Amino acid sequence: MPDNAFQVSNDAKIKVRPRPVEQLLQHDGQGKGGGIHAKILNELVRMIDAGVEHIEKRYDDWTLVDYSMRMFIDLDRPIQHPDGTEDTTGAEMPFKRAIVIPITYANLISRMVQEYALLTQRDPFVHYEGRDSQDHLRARLHEAAIRYDNEQSMLDLQLWQNLFDVERYGICGMHDCWCEEWGWIYLPGRVGPQYATMLPPEMRYLAEQRREWSLRKEYVRWDAINPRRLLLDPAVPSYDVQRMMFAGWWDEEVPWLDLKTAERPEGPYFNLKAAREQGSFPGDDDTLTASMRDSTSHGDEFAKMPRGHIYRLWVRCIPKEWGLSDVERPETWWFEVWNKVVIVRAHPLVYQHGEIPIGIGQLDPDMHAAFTPGMGEQLRGLQDLTDWMASSHATQVRRTLNDEGIFDPSLINAKEMLQPKPGRWARLTPTGSRLLRRGLLPIDSMYSQKKMTDITGHHMELVQAYFSFAQRVSAAADTIQGMPLPTKRTLGEVEQVTGMGTMRIGTTAQLLDRMLYGPLARRAISLRQQFTSQEQRVRLTGRLQQQLGIDSVNIDPRHLVGEYDYIAHTPTMAVDPARQAAIWGQFLQVLAGAPQLLMPDPMTGKRLDVHAVVDEFMKASGVRYLDSFYKQVANAQMAPMEQVQRGVESGRLVPMGAAA
16 A cells, blocks of 8 residues: 555654644544534545546546456447447347457557666666765765665566556556654663573573564655546646646555554544444445444454545645635645545645655646547557457357258258267168168268358458557567567668667657656655655665775765755666766776777777767766867978878888887
8 A cells, every 4th residue: 555554754743733633623423523524524525526537437448458458358248339329239249259369468568568678777766966066975875775765665566567557548656655664673682692591580581682663664665556546636637746736546445453553643643433433335335334333332442343445635725724724825735534434634745845745657648638548548449350350250260160061861860960079970860771772862962061151261361460550559569579570671670660669669668757757756855855764774886886885885864965956867868977977987097007999990990089088078077168178289280191101101100000
């Protein structure tokens, strides 16, 4: 569950407020409560209903895409008319056993593999660059700390889920938060165990292992959001979350006990007694509520725990108008509602970056549309037509294999003729046997094979053509899918086709990077600086490891203090120029240690231009206007070719190749 099951560290930061929110929003245990609670709950439920209605419009299309990905056909589905009506007198797929050609699966998985490779090509996932010269080291330490955060979030799996969602549905989401995990920390005894026998019995506990409840780890957590559970402002395009009046998502079947674990004053949750009494599933009967109340009446408080839906919303509002505080300027508030009947969480967003902690990515972002279709939807027409073609051909083949014919039951035993077993024997009737023995009726005239015409013979050719059309739409050519080409091509042609397809697919990864992962990476810096409270040992990589000469370092909050506005180089963005400068600097060191590299190449006759290498190093270091640093030497001039030729003939001048 996003938030790591209610273990978010900023929860602990929410301490004393002038007017405690839990008192303002106290639930009276009946209906929707009273006073401010009922007023705000009605407004939140209105937003929730608007968000649910907004996203549910996409469910039917998404379900059909899921059928294609799972290679499933609903044989009972009636005929669908273009106007949305259905014809229940017939089936959309009029075959008892239908076939699904994996067009959608093959193309989507091939695209996802390419996009995943682009997004995971760097380690760590994000490279940070300081804008100030004094912030470069801190940027590297942030990079090491957030690399640890990505490991804790299993970022590679979250990325794959995002790609799966955006390719199927055209939209994906990620929630970023600061997470603390608390638990029992086991510590050694105050004295070594070898001294236990030396202590009197009443003091031997000093040598025993002890434990204490403490903070085990803290990190920036990223979690992929189920697109079917998104709650987005319908008035704003889906990718532009920071302009929305509200945004969030909901989780189903959340145990009430998870909320109880993070109850006030330590955690952010309140009104949990009223929430427990409203613990039945929305739309379900009151079985859970009745059993819960029964267990409570017997004093067995935790015997049976209810479950419910949690609706999480970040809402931009003016707190004074909502009666929450005296603040008259817009603020972003974090609300959570249990089963649409009880507010269990309410407080201003304490993240200093001030942004709603949700990122949304789209396959083809449209600034003028709420949603855009995913690749699975774009292929659905070809998918359905191809399935129909393949299934009709298979049905025709089955009819042909059934060996249909015409016979006279008075001449051939009908029961034996009609049995569907292979290698069957059919005996003649007495009449047929008598006519055969007398030579009056030959055996081959007693039955006739029914001629079958296969009108679906070209369907499989059409299936192949439709598959090619789908590849044109998705840019997942045969070479990208790892399939051999149907005809011979030159290496240049193959590389060109593959390169163009990869470029088209790579554009999706770049757009996701800009919409989703770039803002997440920048918010991670702010969360780290705001909430890091304990020293952590993290592993170093790359240039920082070479600079410090160690493979890991302890990072505490003091190391992360600096500018918020670091430059985040996510995977599809250009490499940090400082890293390029380091690479060119290493190259110059190699040249200085191996002067033979300055000699002409014996195969090509070309010589390395050291001045060009130095120029590139200076450009990577951020030095501009290099021409102003070059000065014309007064006595330097080009000698005429005739003079050079005479010098070579006399031996005073030696060609560079000969000097080598």
